[in-house]
Amino acid sequence: MYSITSLTILPQVVEGLVVLTTLWCFQYVISCVRTVAPIAAAESGAIRTMPTTFIGKAVTPIHGLAAYFPSTIYVLCVTGNLFTQPAWMQRMSLPNDYFQYETKVVLRIAACVLSVVLTRFIGRAYMHIGNQWHLIGRREKPRVVQTGPYAVVRHPLYTNMLMHQVLLGVMFWSSAPLFSFGIISGVLAVKIPIEASEALIMEDSAVAAEYRAYMKRVPARAIPFLW
Numbered sequence: 001m002y003s004i005t006s007l008t009i010l011p012q013v014v015e016g017l018v019v020l021t022t023l024w025c026f027q028y029v030i031s032c033v034r035t036v037a038p039i040a041a042a043e044s045g046a047i048r049t050m051p052t053t054f055i056g057k058a059v060t061p062i063h064g065l066a067a068y069f070p071s072t073i074y075v076l077c078v079t080g081n082l083f084t085q086p087a088w089m090q091r092m093s094l095p096n097d098y099f100q101y102e103t104k105v106v107l108r109i110a111a112c113v114l115s116v117v118l119t120r121f122i123g124r125a126y127m128h129i130g131n132q133w134h135l136i137g138r139r140e141k142p143r144v145v146q147t148g149p150y151a152v153v154r155h156p157l158y159t160n161m162l163m164h165q166v167l168l169g170v171m172f173w174s175s176a177p178l179f180s181f182g183i184i185s186g187v188l189a190v191k192i193p194i195e196a197s198e199a200l201i202m203e204d205s206a207v208a209a210e211y212r213a214y215m216k217r218v219p220a221r222a223i224p225f226l227w
Contacts, residue, residue: 012083032126043131045140059191111170
């Protein structure tokens with residue numbers, strides 16, 4: 001048992017909280033996509049420009065798999081094991097030597113709270129991108145989104161994806177999401193500059209000049225002051 005002051009928390013309660021938080025985040029993001037996808041198709045038309053190279057086509061499914069695979073495995077395995085991490089999963093845990101049990105519980109609960117806050121922030125990004133949402137490519141009626149989080153970084157959904165992997169590492173107390181963080185970072189470093197993202201935009205005469213000005217005004221792609 002974990003004891004925080006006079007409160008005793010069973011390990012299964014902590015795992016249950018993490019599972020519920022993860023499922024809520026899944027549900028929230030899915031609901032955002034289901035809201036904006038039909039609006040985008042109706043108001044901005046079908047996606048007309050897609051990547052043509054193998055790398056351009058592969059990067060989106062790779063970073064999507066890296067982002068959601070650890071969470072899916074965690075929820076299925078922990079729930080199926082009666083809210084206890086299986087032994088093989090515990091071998092991937094973060095170092096325990098530097099933290100007392102109580103500290104680890106506080107960190108995991110705090111990460112759950114921050115994950116909910118971050119997911120709500122993702123909702124704001126979906127609200128601002130609105131009818132321009134797409135997994136990859138450009139729509140028939142493009143425009144440059146420059147409001148809300150898009151006034152800080154050019155790809156805030158990717159920013160949130162990276163931050164969420166760090167929080168998941170603490171929530172799960174596992175190194176698996178941190179490996180995913182590395183994979184996603186590498187994939188995005190390839191995806192954003194090439195035809196799978198910004199190069200496609202720059203080829204569109206309807207928005208190329210505006211986007212070029214936007215890039216000068218908002219130089220950060222996903223991480224302010226760094227990249």
